[in-house]
Ligand SMILES: [Fe+2]
């Protein structure tokens with residue numbers, strides 16, 4: 001009987017570096033997993049790229065090797081800063097996946113206070129890792145960043161991805177606006193923007209029950225004017241660690257440039273730039289990941305869609321920055 005397999009991101013493995021992992025890919029014709037790298041071998045750059053540049057990464061390890069994989073990821077993170085031979089996209093993929101796992105662990109604790117605190121520690125650590133590994137040249141990665149991220153729109157993937165795009169946008173926005181924006185705070189806003197989806201009703205209790213959505217998120221809110229921004233806002237107010245930018249972004253990420261968003265119906269100039277960044281990052285991730293009810297679309301189509309919606313929904317400078325990054 002074949003072993004249970006779990007998907008890992010191929011770009012998180014260091015090429016020509018044996019870590020004792022058996023790596024397989026799914027063969028659609030044979031309808032089975034085929035071993036492509038044995039435990040005494042290492043993955044080559046060519047194989048890695050082939051597996052990564054597909055619409056969905058096709059790279060699996062036996063489920064019982066998850067511990068080895070996570071240890072490898074942590075070790076790989078330590079190598080990054082001093083290794084000039086690694087490509088930037090491999091470095092970034094390792095940093096992203098390490099961060100995503102940390103968020104996933106925090107979510108599984110089902111404790112809001114821990115989740116909110118982890119958003120801050122995670123974003124700070126992410127920023128430090130990116131600075132160490134890329135020597136501050138993250139802007140030049142541009143469109144490649146899509147390959148570093150999972151395209152399945154689960155709650156944790158969406159939180160991390162939106163956080164990542166907010167971070168990237170904050171780093172690349174025109175200087176006059178950047179002065180007001182801290183990329184770490186922006187990343188926190190992306191991580192926490194949908195925190196209101198993690199509970200049905202916060203009531204007056206000190207510790208509201210946290211429910212983690214299962215599977216991929218839905219394309220559209222279940223109800224028109226879904227209450228999750230207001231629920232999230234009230235929830236975040238309970239935690240002294242929360243700062244203004246993520247708090248507002250959580251409340252305002254469904255506001256729209258034309259005043260037809262919710263919960264308030266703010267017009268463009270009334271929406272703070274941090275919330276506008278979060279709104280566009282949220283839309284971008286929604287388009288480029290697989291959701292219940294929709295497939296992931298290419299970055300070209302996603303850019304076209306966002307640009308066509310620009311005058312109605314999004315901040316023009318944010319869209320311009322996104323287009324520059326992803327073109
Ligand atoms: Fe939302």
Ligand SMILES: [Fe+2]
Pocket residue numbers: 158162193194282
């Ligand atoms: Fe969202």
